[in-house]
Amino acid sequence: KNQVEQSPQSLIILEGKNCTLQCNYTVSPFSNLRWYKQDTGRGPVSLTIMTFSENTKSNGRYTATLDADTKQSSLHITASQLSDSASYICVVSAMRFGNEKLTFGTGTRLTIIP
Amino acid sequence: EAQVTQNPRYLITVTGKKLTVTCSQNMNHEYMSWYRQDPGLGLRQIYYSMNVEVTDKGDVPEGYKVSRKEKRNFPLILESPSPNQTSLYFCASSSGAAGNTIYFGEGSWLTVV
Numbered sequence A: 001k002n003q004v005e006q007s008p009q010s011l012i013i014l015e016g017k018n019c020t021l022q023c024n025y026t027v028s029p030f031s032n033l034r035w036y037k038q039d040t041g042r043g044p045v046s047l048t049i050m051t052f053s054e055n056t057k058s059n060g061r062y063t064a065t066l067d068a069d070t071k072q073s074s075l076h077i078t079a080s081q082l083s084d085s086a087s088y089i090c091v092v093s094a095m096r097f098g099n100e101k102l103t104f105g106t107g108t109r110l111t112i113i114p
Numbered sequence B: 001e002a003q004v005t006q007n008p009r010y011l012i013t014v015t016g017k018k019l020t021v022t023c024s025q026n027m028n029h030e031y032m033s034w035y036r037q038d039p040g041l042g043l044r045q046i047y048y049s050m051n052v053e054v055t056d057k058g059d060v061p062e063g064y065k066v067s068r069k070e071k072r073n074f075p076l077i078l079e080s081p082s083p084n085q086t087s088l089y090f091c092a093s094s095s096g097a098a099g100n101t102i103y104f105g106e107g108s109w110l111t112v113v
Helices: none
Strands: A003-007 A010-014 A019-026 A030-038 A045-051 A056-059 A062-067 A072-077 A086-096 A099-104 A108-113 B004-007 B010-013 B019-025 B031-037 B044-051 B054-057 B076-078 B087-094 B108-112
Touching: A003 A086, A003 A099, A010 A019, A019 A030, A019 A086, A019 A108, A030 A062, A030 A072, A045 A056, A045 A062, A045 A072, A072 A086, A099 B044, B004 B087, B010 B019, B019 B031, B019 B087, B019 B108
Parallel strands: A010 A108, B010 B108
Antiparallel strands: A003 A019, A019 A072, A030 A045, A030 A086, A056 A062, A062 A072, A086 A099, A086 A108, B004 B019, B019 B076, B031 B044, B031 B087, B044 B054, B087 B108
8 A cells, every 4th residue: 555654743943943854655656756835724835846766856945855765755944934834745656557646645744933 | 827726715514515616727737636635644635637528536536526527627516515524625736747746726624514
């Protein structure tokens, strides 16, 4: 069964600090991995997309890494801001019969405090 | 601006009263889908559509219907809502190619009493 597990479930850090969120997956056959940011009560917004051959992808202060061998990904946030308070969702994609099948993690709830 | 628009954003309804949640995208995307999000669970796919008049079940289709008569619209229909369909619903669209950005709507909070 395809699964995506994220850790920690929640995290509180001081504004300006860095943090790293983890994503482990058992999805086959792997196609790509996405990280999304979801503000409370809003729709998820794409941060990064990585395919099998990509180790790292950056989007401003967000840097995602992918280790396809160990089936792990991380999202590193540098110099956190209050606006980074949100849930971060890891989404792993498998291709089956030409269709992309997504498996969503339950997210990490990040709170930035001043 | 790329947009996926859902309506209504908030709805409280009673058991058994049919309702429709509309979804519209302005990106000429072929692929559209509906998800529900419940506490402690990842987003789960209800139905998806690869193109006009092409729809298929996702992981949790029971109690829902969809239609795709036009490329831009993909309404979600609850023929006889029940309390276990109380949830946050998201419509999403993409070009359909693997690895392309998936755009989500702002969500529709549905409460069935």
